[in-house]
Every structure is written in structure tokens, then in C-alpha cells.
Amino acid sequence: MDNIAGSKSSLTWAVHLSVLFLVVLWIFPTVGLLVSSFRTGDQIATSGWWASLGTSEQSVVYRAKDPDDFREADGDQFVVTGNFFEEEGGSGTVTVWGTSSRAIDAYSAGETADLGDGETFTLDAAGNYEWRGPDDAISGRGQRAFATITAPPEFTLENYDNMLLDPSNSEGMAKAFFNTLTVTIPATIIPIVIAAFAAYALAWMDFPGRALLIAFVVGLLVVPLQLALIPLLKLHLGIGIGKGYLGVWLAHTGFGLPLAIYLLRNYMVGLPRDIIENAKVDGATDFQIFTKIILPLSFPALASFAIFQFLWTWNDLLVAKVFLIDSTGQTTVMTNQITELLGTRGGNWEILATAAFVSIAVPLVVFFAMQRYLVRGLLAGSVK
Amino acid sequence: MDAALLGLMTVVIGVGGCLAYFYFSNLFLDKVLFPASGPNAGQNINRANQIRPWLFLFPAMFALALYLGYPVFETLRLSLTDRSQGGAFVGLENYNQMFSEPKFWEAMRNNMLWLIVVPATSTAFGLLVAQLTDRIGWGNIAKSIIFMPMAISFVGASVIFKLIYDARPEDSAQIGVLNAVWMNFEGGFGSVLFLKIFPVILLLSFAAIVAYVGYIILKMSGGLWRTLFKLAAGVFVAWMVFLSLKSVLGVATADLPYGEPQNWLTLPFYNNFFLMVVLIWIQTGFAMVILSAALRGIPEETVEAAIVDGANPFQIFFKIKVPQIMPTIVVVWTTITLTVLKVFDIVFAMTNGQWQTQVLANYMYDKLFRANDWGVGSASAIIIMLLVSPILIWNVYNARKEMR
Incomplete structure (x- = not known):
């Protein structure tokens, strides 16, 4: 609508560029984590993740095979041949190399270095070397070579293999993943059922004190759940639920209810009155109206809340720490597992990045698949 | 995996239990307690309709009261007691200790x-x-x-x-x-631009926006409460502006460890x-x-x-x-x-x-x-x-x- 005046075109480029800048700024951190989770620990520790997207260059020190075991006679000379990449790992292309740490770029790939006393050393781009010389030179320890290697981007699934599929890895995420799932699903579904009935009563049934109850729900929307931690933990311990799944389900249900009732009531109030009144005239009971008319029509609001509650319970740390995780640690959830890894494996980014991405992946999929409902829920929850 | 089974059972029992509660309590209300037949049919329908909302509301309100309402008061009570003394009432002692x-x-x-x-x-x-x-x-x-x-x-x-x-x-x-x-910053022109001039502009514009909001608030007319609010907002805005100007000075003169x-x-x-x-x-x-x-x-x-x-x-x-x-x-x-x-x-x-x-x-x-x-x-x-x-x-x- 701003284009009506026709003077906007000069600004359009600036707008495109600033949005592009913001988008890149916003996605950059997540991409960093994603890329890092596909790199080995060594790669992460030696270069920034952004460097892994192009060809990387690294300096490596190799040592030729022990001549006393591997040398072969060739006329009056001895030769040791081999391939550094096969023997000592690494891959890529050797660009330059040297035989001393002071001149690591003395020779380019394929050149032959003269080491004196008739001793020569050749290293080609593919890592094949040939060390040749008279008897007394080709002995002792293997010749060292300082090679500069360029490698194409290289990624591995090894981290995910370790963190998810290796059952012997006590730091693995597989168990925490299933625990999180176990917490999330009942904690998402049960509040919906309870809230839907209450929301219907608050939206379409007439009774004294309705306005007061709605105000009560609105007030509870903002009560910090920090307040609830000790009293409820005491309650749970007192009535024998203790720490465990049942406790965390109940807690999530209680904490999720205000938003659920609020969202669903706001949506149900907006449904057309005629349908409900017609049904009443036709002799439908409130229960029938609710299950046959209101529930199917409220699907968008139900979906919105379900996504909220799912994201919230999946991403939650505090409630799980207080109500679920006991001293055995058998019921740890992913967020807790990650904070523990942050403490114990602070420098091992391949572990941290993979663990974090495993826990982020599911919410991201849900987010992109059901973004429409999430936005709708947000709007209903706050603009009203 | 038995936890997953437990979870599944909870979903089924929880959802089934809720639905069963709603269904049977309605049935009970309509058929047994206040049947819509017999001599008092009309009266009974009215009574049933007065009770029904509370049937629908009960589980939610119970959970809300227990999980969010009660803790507010219980936490307030706990904040006035001492656990190591067996929960004895200690007045504002905890707050005193915290404030110190x-x-x-x-x-x-x-x-x-x-x-x-x-x-x-x-x-x-x-x-x-x-x-x-x-x-x-x-x-x-x-x-x-x-x-x-x-x-x-x-x-x-x-x-x-x-x-x-x-x-x-x-x-x-x-x-x-x-x-x-x-x-990459080594103290040259780029460093000055990004680490000195840019933050200073940012802080100044923050101060300007705060001052502008304060100006709008001060322009409002109204009664006693509004005046009090204006006073508080004015003090707050002045403090914010002062803080940002102080940080401008700090940023401009800071010696950065390039x-x-x-x-x-x-x-x-x-x-x-x-x-x-x-x-x-x-x-x-x-x-x-x-x-x-x-x-x-x-x-x-x-x-x-x-x-x-x-x-x-x-x-x-x-x-x-x-x-x-x-x-x-x-x-x-x-x-x-x-x-x-x-x-x-x-x-x-x-x-x-x-x-x-x-x-x-x-x-x-x-x-x-x-x-x-x-x-x-x-x-x-x-x-x-x-x-x-x-x-x-x-x-x-x-x-x-x-x-x-």
C-alpha cells in the first residue's frame, strides 16, 4: 500500500538487503550448530565451522614407515614406499610440503627433495611417498614430512551414530529422547481434554460466577511456575507420587491448563451462536453439542494449543528437573542431558552439537509443519 | 521401554477417564439425579442445567486451584517459616537474610x-x-x-x-x-567505526527513544493516579537517559583489548x-x-x-x-x-x-x-x-x- 505514491522504489533495495541481513543473522547460529554436528571432534577443534563449507587447508606432520622393517633393496640403494593418507589418516590433496618444520612449503607436490648423502624423498599430491637412499641413510626412524593438505568439505554421520545408536554410550541421547517423548505425549493430550470441557462451559453455558472464573484463569496465565515448585513437590512426596512420570504429567497438565482454557474459550466464543441454538432446539444435550459440534469446529484452536504445549513440554528443563529426575538419573530428559554434557564435556563440541541438534530436530519439524496453527494460537492468545 | 508403555497407558487411562467422567456424570445428572420425566420434569431440567457447568468445569478448576492457586499461598507461608527449625514461623527473617x-x-x-x-x-x-x-x-x-x-x-x-x-x-x-x-579488529578505522561510533549511535538513539516515550507520558493529562504514574515514569526515564549517556562516555573512552x-x-x-x-x-x-x-x-x-x-x-x-x-x-x-x-x-x-x-x-x-x-x-x-x-x-x- 505504500507504493501508491510511487516514490518507494529507491528504498526497495535497502529493504531487501536489510531483510536478507537479518535473516542471515538469525539463521546463522543454528546453521553453525547443524554443520558442527556433522564434523569430527578434530575438525571442530582446529577450524571454525564456516571454514568447513569450502575447501579446507591444514598442515599435518607425517612420518614415513620404520625403515628397519619396511625398506626394500633396489639395486645398491634401499627404498621405503607408502601412502601417508592410508598409513596415518587424513585425506585430500597435498599441495606443498617440506622436510623441516622451518620450511614446510619448500617443495610442491610431486617434487623430489634432496636430503644430502644421496638420500631423496618424493611426495606426490595423492600422498604417495618414496624415500630412497644408501644403506646408512635409510635406517633409524622414519623420515618426517610436513605436508599442507587441501581437502574438500567433509562431513560425517559418526556423531549421530555415537549419540543415538550406540547403546553402550552412557552419554547417549537415545534413552533421553524416549524419556522426553514419554513425558511429552500424555502431558500434551490430557490438558486438552480437560480444558476443552471447561472452555465450553465458560464460553457457552450460563451460570453465576462465570466472569469471575474467567478472570481467575486470566490471572493464573501469568503466575510464575517457580512459585509452584516447592509446594507441589512437597505435595507429590506427601501423597506418594514422588518424583517420576506421573508427577511430571500432572505438573505439566496443571501448568498448561490456563493457556489451554483461555485459548479454547476465546475460540469457542467466536463460533456461530445459531448452530448451537439450533442444536438445542432439536433436543441435543450439552454433552452432545460439545462432542458433535464444538469439538470438531474447534480443531484449529485445539491444534494451536497442542503445538504450544508440545513445544513447551519438549523444551522444558525446570519442571523435569524438579518433578521427574530422581537421583538415579534413569528418567533424564534431553534438555537435562544436554546441561549435564555442558558441564562435563564443555569442550567436546561434536558431542554437544549433536546432542543439542537431536533435541532441537523434532520441535523444528513440528514447527515448520504446523506453523500456521502456531501463529494462529499466538494471535488468539495475545492480541485479544 | 516400559516407561513408554506406561506413558501410552496414561494417555489411554487419562483421556478415557476424563471422557468417562464427563459422560457418566452427565448421564447420572440427567437420568438419576434430576430425570427429565415424572412430575417435576421441568424443574429437574432447570436444576440439571444449573449443575452441569460445574460438572464440566470441575476437573479443570480443581487442577488449576491445586497446581497454581494453592502454591501461591503455600509459598507465601513457606517464605515465613524456617525448614531447619521444623517449619517454625519466623516472620520476615528469610526476607531479611535474603536482602543481606x-x-x-x-x-x-x-x-x-x-x-x-x-x-x-x-x-x-x-x-x-x-x-x-x-x-x-x-x-x-x-x-x-x-x-x-x-x-x-x-x-x-x-x-x-x-x-x-x-x-x-x-x-x-x-x-x-x-x-x-x-x-579481525586491530584498532584501525573499522574498529573505531564498529566498536565506538556504532554503539554510541545505538545508545544515543536508545536514550532518544526513552526520552520521547517519557515526553509522551508526561504530556498525558489526568487525575491523581495519572500524576503519580507520570512522576514515577519521569524519574525512571531520567534515570535511563542518564545511564545511557553515562555508557556513551564509557564506550567512547574504553580501551579495548584488541x-x-x-x-x-x-x-x-x-x-x-x-x-x-x-x-x-x-x-x-x-x-x-x-x-x-x-x-x-x-x-x-x-x-x-x-x-x-x-x-x-x-x-x-x-x-x-x-x-x-x-x-x-x-x-x-x-x-x-x-x-x-x-x-x-x-x-x-x-x-x-x-x-x-x-x-x-x-x-x-x-x-x-x-x-x-x-x-x-x-x-x-x-x-x-x-x-x-x-x-x-x-x-x-x-x-x-x-x-x-
Whole structure:
């Protein structure tokens, strides 16, 4: 609508560029984590993740095979041949190399270095070397070579293999993943059922004190759940639920209810009155109206809340720490597992990045698949 | 896997139980208690209809009262007792003890800092993105991407940003983006531009915006309450402006340690901002979605009229659009404020309150579950509740107004 005046075109480029800048700024951190989770620990520790997207260059020190075991006679000379990449790992292309740490770029790939006393050393781009010389030179320890290697981007699934599929890895995420799932699903579904009935009563049934109850729900929307931690933990311990799944389900249900009732009531109030009144005239009971008319029509609001509650319970740390995780640690959830890894494996980014991405992946999929409902829920929850 | 089975059973029993409760309690009400037949059919139908809402409401209200209502009062009671003395009533002793702890005041100061910076920045970014993406073809994709961090857990985001803030010794390659960028500054013109002039402009514009908001508030007319509010707001605004001008001086004269990798999370005071970035990164998407919807709801005639009158794009934005979506901005602001007051995971995962980054929620967790001091822990929870309650009252007031 701003284009009506026709003077906007000069600004359009600036707008495109600033949005592009913001988008890149916003996605950059997540991409960093994603890329890092596909790199080995060594790669992460030696270069920034952004460097892994192009060809990387690294300096490596190799040592030729022990001549006393591997040398072969060739006329009056001895030769040791081999391939550094096969023997000592690494891959890529050797660009330059040297035989001393002071001149690591003395020779380019394929050149032959003269080491004196008739001793020569050749290293080609593919890592094949040939060390040749008279008897007394080709002995002792293997010749060292300082090679500069360029490698194409290289990624591995090894981290995910370790963190998810290796059952012997006590730091693995597989168990925490299933625990999180176990917490999330009942904690998402049960509040919906309870809230839907209450929301219907608050939206379409007439009774004294309705306005007061709605105000009560609105007030509870903002009560910090920090307040609830000790009293409820005491309650749970007192009535024998203790720490465990049942406790965390109940807690999530209680904490999720205000938003659920609020969202669903706001949506149900907006449904057309005629349908409900017609049904009443036709002799439908409130229960029938609710299950046959209101529930199917409220699907968008139900979906919105379900996504909220799912994201919230999946991403939650505090409630799980207080109500679920006991001293055995058998019921740890992913967020807790990650904070523990942050403490114990602070420098091992391949572990941290993979663990974090495993826990982020599911919410991201849900987010992109059901973004429409999430936005709708947000709007209903706050603009009203 | 038996936990998964237990979960499945809980879903079935929980949902089935709820449905069965609703169904059978209705049936009982209609067929047994007040049957709609016999001599008193009419009276019975009325009675049943009076009771039915409470049947529908009972499970939800019971859970709400037990899980959110009761704890408020119980926490208040606990904050006045001492666990080590067997729960004896100690009056305000816990509060006294808390107020004498430097860590508590550090948490308060940091929380205030969070309260000022995070909602303001998130809302401003959200508004900016909402306005910019409104006009371009790929705006929806851009919005999706900026909205995406909403789905990421605070803990996940903490890992993401810890990688960004990572520091390596000076002679090895930096793997944290921030240090990699930082190592490029060596004190030349670029450094002055980005690290001196740019922050100064940012701070000055912040001061200008605060002063402008203060001016608008002071211009309001009204009764005693309004005058009191104006007074408080005036003092607050003056203090904010003073603080930002003071930081301008600080930034301009600071001697920056160029060429040394920094441990960003251990720099006292500034590390708070590095933690706030995480929450801003998450909350901007939320602000954007809501403000974008509000911007679309602005009647086009007002904008067209302004264009006809010769307003430039900035005037249209600040004088036509922003005033019209002011109520939504307030809602976004207060919602983010609530999130900030409860922020726990980020601080817990990134610094755990070390290096002077403590916040109230983490302080409370420390007291409750590390020091096992339920009295002081409850007292700090009550402080959080007190900080939240103005918003609570405001929300309830608005909700009641809306219903009339």
C-alpha cells in the first residue's frame, strides 16, 4: 500500500538487503550448530565451522614407515614406499610440503627433495611417498614430512551414530529422547481434554460466577511456575507420587491448563451462536453439542494449543528437573542431558552439537509443519 | 521401554477417564439425579442445567486451584517459616537474610537489566522485521526463519550460543564466530567505526527513544493516579537517559583489548548482554508475528491519507502506524517481560549465575535445590510473583473490561 505514491522504489533495495541481513543473522547460529554436528571432534577443534563449507587447508606432520622393517633393496640403494593418507589418516590433496618444520612449503607436490648423502624423498599430491637412499641413510626412524593438505568439505554421520545408536554410550541421547517423548505425549493430550470441557462451559453455558472464573484463569496465565515448585513437590512426596512420570504429567497438565482454557474459550466464543441454538432446539444435550459440534469446529484452536504445549513440554528443563529426575538419573530428559554434557564435556563440541541438534530436530519439524496453527494460537492468545 | 508403555497407558487411562467422567456424570445428572420425566420434569431440567457447568468445569478448576492457586499461598507461608527449625514461623527473617545477601542484589540488578533490554530489543526488532517483510515477495520465508528460534529450547539455544562465544588460545584458530570476528579488529578505522561510533549511535538513539516515550507520558493529562504514574515514569526515564549517556562516555573512552581472544561469558557486566542475546534471538520471532498481524490490521485509508498529505515512509511508520498498534506493542512487551522474569534455563545452562550473571529464577533454584533453604527460596519466588503481579492485575482488568 505504500507504493501508491510511487516514490518507494529507491528504498526497495535497502529493504531487501536489510531483510536478507537479518535473516542471515538469525539463521546463522543454528546453521553453525547443524554443520558442527556433522564434523569430527578434530575438525571442530582446529577450524571454525564456516571454514568447513569450502575447501579446507591444514598442515599435518607425517612420518614415513620404520625403515628397519619396511625398506626394500633396489639395486645398491634401499627404498621405503607408502601412502601417508592410508598409513596415518587424513585425506585430500597435498599441495606443498617440506622436510623441516622451518620450511614446510619448500617443495610442491610431486617434487623430489634432496636430503644430502644421496638420500631423496618424493611426495606426490595423492600422498604417495618414496624415500630412497644408501644403506646408512635409510635406517633409524622414519623420515618426517610436513605436508599442507587441501581437502574438500567433509562431513560425517559418526556423531549421530555415537549419540543415538550406540547403546553402550552412557552419554547417549537415545534413552533421553524416549524419556522426553514419554513425558511429552500424555502431558500434551490430557490438558486438552480437560480444558476443552471447561472452555465450553465458560464460553457457552450460563451460570453465576462465570466472569469471575474467567478472570481467575486470566490471572493464573501469568503466575510464575517457580512459585509452584516447592509446594507441589512437597505435595507429590506427601501423597506418594514422588518424583517420576506421573508427577511430571500432572505438573505439566496443571501448568498448561490456563493457556489451554483461555485459548479454547476465546475460540469457542467466536463460533456461530445459531448452530448451537439450533442444536438445542432439536433436543441435543450439552454433552452432545460439545462432542458433535464444538469439538470438531474447534480443531484449529485445539491444534494451536497442542503445538504450544508440545513445544513447551519438549523444551522444558525446570519442571523435569524438579518433578521427574530422581537421583538415579534413569528418567533424564534431553534438555537435562544436554546441561549435564555442558558441564562435563564443555569442550567436546561434536558431542554437544549433536546432542543439542537431536533435541532441537523434532520441535523444528513440528514447527515448520504446523506453523500456521502456531501463529494462529499466538494471535488468539495475545492480541485479544 | 516400559516407561513408554506406561506413558501410552496414561494417555489411554487419562483421556478415557476424563471422557468417562464427563459422560457418566452427565448421564447420572440427567437420568438419576434430576430425570427429565415424572412430575417435576421441568424443574429437574432447570436444576440439571444449573449443575452441569460445574460438572464440566470441575476437573479443570480443581487442577488449576491445586497446581497454581494453592502454591501461591503455600509459598507465601513457606517464605515465613524456617525448614531447619521444623517449619517454625519466623516472620520476615528469610526476607531479611535474603536482602543481606549480595548475590540477591546482583540477581535483582541483572533482572532489571534483562527487563529493560530484552523486551525493548525484541519488540523493536520484531516491529522492524514485521514492517520490512510486509512489503516484499519473500517476506513469508523471511518471517518463518526469524520465527524459527521459537521452536528451539532455551537449553538448545544456549548450546548454539556457547559455540558462538567459544574462545581458543590466541595462536590457534578461533572456532567461535564472535572471537573470529573480534580477532579481525586491530584498532584501525573499522574498529573505531564498529566498536565506538556504532554503539554510541545505538545508545544515543536508545536514550532518544526513552526520552520521547517519557515526553509522551508526561504530556498525558489526568487525575491523581495519572500524576503519580507520570512522576514515577519521569524519574525512571531520567534515570535511563542518564545511564545511557553515562555508557556513551564509557564506550567512547574504553580501551579495548584488541587481538586477544575474549572469554565473553566471563566478562563481568557485559556477559549479561551476551546471555540476553539468546533470549532476544528467540523472542523476536514472537514479537514479529504478532506485530505483523497488527500492522496488517491497520485501516488502509489512514495510510493513504498520510501519503496524499505528503508524509514520508518514516513519518507514516512512526506517526501513523505505530500509534495505531500501540495496544499490541504493549501486549507484546508485557508478554516478553513475563518470559524474562521467569528466565532460568539460559542462565542455568550457560553460566549458572557465575561471573555476576545471576538472575532471580536461578537464584531461587540455587536456594531451593542446592542450598536446600526452602525459606529463602520461597521468599525469592514471592519476589518474582510481586514483580509479575502488576501485569497480572492489568491483564485481569483488561479481560474484565473486554467481557462487558
